Amino acid sequence: MITQRMLAEAQNWRCAYCGGAMRTWPKGPAMATREHLTPRSFGGSDKTDNLVAACEACNMARGRFISPEAFHAFRQHCLADGSWPPLTEPRGAARLHLWAMSRRADKQRQAEARERLKARSRKIGKIRAAHARDERAEPLEW
Numbered sequence: 001m002i003t004q005r006m007l008a009e010a011q012n013w014r015c016a017y018c019g020g021a022m023r024t025w026p027k028g029p030a031m032a033t034r035e036h037l038t039p040r041s042f043g044g045s046d047k048t049d050n051l052v053a054a055c056e057a058c059n060m061a062r063g064r065f066i067s068p069e070a071f072h073a074f075r076q077h078c079l080a081d082g083s084w085p086p087l088t089e090p091r092g093a094a095r096l097h098l099w100a101m102s103r104r105a106d107k108q109r110q111a112e113a114r115e116r117l118k119a120r121s122r123k124i125g126k127i128r129a130a131h132a133r134d135e136r137a138e139p140l141e142w
């Protein structure tokens, strides 16, 4: 059995997705987790070529992304607009983003999708600002 510790050591304790430092303790966003590049539910194996170590934040954010490439594209998008790491399950926003980038979407709908994503980023920004002001605020949701 390949453990998250073995994978993390092989990656010099850097997350496969964000490159951030990982640890085993305490639990939290930076904790190392065992990640399947192709999810097991889509036929991904438990062999080394399908396993990486990823931080908890990235692992949670990847959610139901089937392909690591789609998740990477989503993450780049979030980094560009300052909404990384996402505070909630990104499925809805991710789907919206990926769809808006697809050729099937017409211009009008793409514009609507962009507006919704901007609104989401503003909301996350407000939550972050509240946390920056008050360390006693509730922990961020991962």
Ligand SMILES: [Zn+2]
Binding pocket: 015, 016, 017, 018, 019, 020, 054, 055, 056, 057, 058, 059
């Ligand atoms: Zn990460």
